């Protein structure tokens with residue numbers, strides 16, 4: 001959340017006016033698209049803009065250089081980028097006449113992935129140092145939460161909880177647009193010289209389509225597409241897991257049904273078995289009685305035979 005900065009000159013605080021800001025949503029969308037795939041790692045960069053006729057600080061483009069330190073809660077980039085960007089702006093400002101607004105560093109942007117919009121204590125210190133190092137104190141702070149899709153534009157470090165969402169449209173005269181294009185060309189040249197890792201993202205803001213027509217690398221678009229395919233893969237995996245879960249649930253349900261059916265079958269069998277058991281004991285009782293009667297008949301017959309033969313009974 002901090003940015004390495006050398007205090008060039010300690011600015012007196014006579015200028016305390018907080019300049020109204022215009023930040024087009026396209027710029028925020030591109031910043032969010034580029035930083036969202038980084039998950040919870042914070043990223044910081046610079047916004048480049050101009051001062052319009054009404055005195056607004058207007059952010060138009062920006063950049064995210066390589067981060068010296070990055071974590072969830074802290075990020076830092078090399079202070080040399082302030083000088084490099086200022087030099088690119090100076091180069092562009094040589095084009096056209098004095099009446100055309102000068103392109104310049106107009107803001108500090110950093111991300112707060114999934115922690116929401118506010119200025120932390122370190123942010124306030126960094127923002128103050130950056131404004132002190134800006135001769136006319138015309139510098140805004142923009143915080144983007146790419147995961148919650150929220151953003152906030154802070155006009156001053158003195159009110160760290162006072163912000164508005166990015167809004168406003170930018171209309172550029174053709175002369176001013178030419179300056180912006182020249183500045184962006186210079187940033188591309190710096191990237192060609194230092195490598196993609198040193199300057200991974202140039203945000204063209206409302207000029208993105210014009211830059212695309214020129215065939216420059218579309219940093220935000222590439223990450224947006226990567227993010228889209230990552231989300232698509234995640235959805236596909238979730239769908240497979242849901243299908244598997246549905247099958248498991250259906251198996252469990254049919255198991256429960258068959259268990260219930262078995263229980264009711266068992267009850268029916270038990271109720272059918274009861275009269276059969278009763279019937280069986282009755283039959284056993286009858287059989288016992290029949291056996292006893294047969295035994296008695298046999299004994300009487302035996303005695304009769306002996307009497308008929310004239311033998312005395314042995315019993």
Ligand SMILES: [Zn+2]
Pocket residue numbers: 001110111112118119120123
């Ligand atoms: Zn912060």
